[in-house]
Amino acid sequence: MEREVDARGLACPQPVLNTKKALEEIGEGVVKVIVNNTTAKDNVKRFAESQGCSVEIEEKGGDFYLTVVKGEVPEAEKKPEEAIGKDVILICTDTLGTGDKRLGEILMKAFLNTLVDTEPKPAKLVFMNNGVKLTTEGSEVLDALEALEKKGVEIFSCGTCLDYYRLKEKLQIGEATNMFDTVKSLVGAAKVIGI
Amino acid sequence: MNDPNLLVGMERADDAGVYKLSDDLAVIQTIDFFTPIVDNPYMFGQIAAANALSDVYAMGGKPLIALNVVCFPVKTMDISVLREILKGGLEKMREAGVTLVGGHSVEDAELKYGLSVMGTVHPNKILTNTGAKIGDCLILTKPLGTGIINTAIKGGMATEDSATKVTNCMAGLNKTASEVMQEVGANACTDITGFGLLGHACEMIQDSDVGMIIYASSVPFFPEALEFARMGFVPGGTYRNKEFRMKLIEADKKIPEYMMDILFDPQTSGGLLISVPKEKADKLLGRLRKEKVKDAVIIGEVVAKPKGKVVLR
Numbered sequence: 001m002e003r004e005v006d007a008r009g010l011a012c013p014q015p016v017l018n019t020k021k022a023l024e025e026i027g028e029g030v031v032k033v034i035v036n037n038t039t040a041k042d043n044v045k046r047f048a049e050s051q052g053c054s055v056e057i058e059e060k061g062g063d064f065y066l067t068v069v070k071g072e073v074p075e076a077e078k079k080p081e082e083a084i085g086k087d088v089i090l091i092c093t094d095t096l097g098t099g100d101k102r103l104g105e106i107l108m109k110a111f112l113n114t115l116v117d118t119e120p121k122p123a124k125l126v127f128m129n130n131g132v133k134l135t136t137e138g139s140e141v142l143d144a145l146e147a148l149e150k151k152g153v154e155i156f157s158c159g160t161c162l163d164y165y166r167l168k169e170k171l172q173i174g175e176a177t178n179m180f181d182t183v184k185s186l187v188g189a190a191k192v193i194g195i
Numbered sequence: 196m197n198d199p200n201l202l203v204g205m206e207r208a209d210d211a212g213v214y215k216l217s218d219d220l221a222v223i224q225t226i227d228f229f230t231p232i233v234d235n236p237y238m239f240g241q242i243a244a245a246n247a248l249s250d251v252y253a254m255g256g257k258p259l260i261a262l263n264v265v266c267f268p269v270k271t272m273d274i275s276v277l278r279e280i281l282k283g284g285l286e287k288m289r290e291a292g293v294t295l296v297g298g299h300s301v302e303d304a305e306l307k308y309g310l311s312v313m314g315t316v317h318p319n320k321i322l323t324n325t326g327a328k329i330g331d332c333l334i335l336t337k338p339l340g341t342g343i344i345n346t347a348i349k350g351g352m353a354t355e356d357s358a359t360k361v362t363n364c365m366a367g368l369n370k371t372a373s374e375v376m377q378e379v380g381a382n383a384c385t386d387i388t389g390f391g392l393l394g395h396a397c398e399m400i401q402d403s404d405v406g407m408i409i410y411a412s413s414v415p416f417f418p419e420a421l422e423f424a425r426m427g428f429v430p431g432g433t434y435r436n437k438e439f440r441m442k443l444i445e446a447d448k449k450i451p452e453y454m455m456d457i458l459f460d461p462q463t464s465g466g467l468l469i470s471v472p473k474e475k476a477d478k479l480l481g482r483l484r485k486e487k488v489k490d491a492v493i494i495g496e497v498v499a500k501p502k503g504k505v506v507l508r
Contacts, residue, residue: 001299016428046429
């Protein structure tokens with residue numbers, strides 16, 4: 001499917017809004033957006049990329065022609081209106097609660113398995129300190145984490161923690177992250193659930 | 196024109212003009228007006244007034260009297276809108292202890308409102324935007340992100356909570372922050388408005404003998420601004436600010452683009468950026484927080500090298 005959006009002369013943020021509407025309408029395909037200033041060009045490019053689309057830009061006669069290609073529905077089942085206000089779950093150890101260790105492991109496994117089938121999903125899971133034992137070799141919850149990752153949940157493990165426990169090479173799922181990104185994820189979340 | 200009594204003029208793009216009347220009295224004059232930032236006329240009046248008064252606070256002065264500046268499409272807009280705007284402005288002036296002494300209105304197709312403000316300051320206690328000394332700590336008193344979030348509000352993408360939070364922040368006076376700063380003492384100050392944090396920071400150190408280090412992860416901002424920046428709800432001013440000042444900035448490559456947007460985001464009625472001697476920094480921060488300037492935080496320091504540049508870590 002193809003759509004054209006002529007956003008020339010429209011005030012910010014109308015070009016982004018019109019692009020958003022067109023992308024929602026086509027499901028899959030190409031949206032061609034025409035703008036006539038660099039702010040609109042940068043913002044539309046930014047928006048399209050944030051929605052998982054690829055963007056090519058051509059300049060012709062002072063106007064910018066953006067070809068936005070929306071492929072298969074991106075893994076993250078985000079409805080664009082939900083792009084803001086995402087939750088982050090912070091997991092700082094490998095058991096749920098203190099008390100009996102084995103019970104804690106069972107509870108953590110159950111929690112993550114239940115999360116796979118629950119809506120809405122958190123945007124991210126952030127694992128810190130002992131929590132990185134859950135994302136590395138030997139973890140009992142890798143299946144649940146893989147299922148979550150397939151549904152678009154981003155999985156991050158603290159790089160410092162992985163180094164400390166010498167687990168960097170044993171990371172099985174998601175990415176290693178740094179404190180800057182961790183703090184930004186927490187601060188930028190709609191809510192943070194710590195377990 | 197070379198008047199020896201002109202203490203701060205137009206040369207350094209400072210927040211206001213300052214003119215010496217006697218050895219212990221100088222007068223500050225400033226003017227600020229703009230088109231509506233928010234839909235609610237009363238809040239627009241409050242924000243415009245707070246914004247105009249801020250320049251006097253940024254110079255370390257005390258605003259005393261003000262004049263309304265109004266441009267209004269009287270043929271196409273109901274006069275009750277203007278009444279609400281002026282009410283908002285008046286109540287903000289009352290809050291600041293400032294007396295409205297008059298004003299001027301002009302018919303205009305585009306609505307604008309603001310104030311011309313007169314204040315006073317001791318000639319030896321003026322805080323310009325230069326004067327930062329090596330070793331100073333940099334304190335910011337309000338979070339960033341109003342430009343980006345206002346763009347998102349225009350696009351109907353922000354929640355009502357976000358909108359209210361940002362509106363209240365913009366309508367907040369820098370009065371308390373300034374009074375505490377004047378009591379504890381500082382070396383330089385400016386308020387963060389259209390050029391964004393980094394734009395105004397560059398004003399403080401360009402062509403000078405000092406530079407700055409700003410710790411990006413210490414800079415307070417509204418969390419929603421990050422996501423909106425990622426989605427492209429970035430006002431044109433942000434890109435222009437970046438282009439204008441990027442050559443004075445040395446940014447760590449790990450700092451994401453959308454964080455740079457927040458640091459260059461044009462603010463409306465932003466907080467004060469204060470350069471305070473290191474030994475007074477904790478006291479200033481403590482007093483600010485005690486007086487309910489709860490978002491005040493140390494974001495960096497003034498350094499000897501690189502001269503005239505801002506390093507972002």
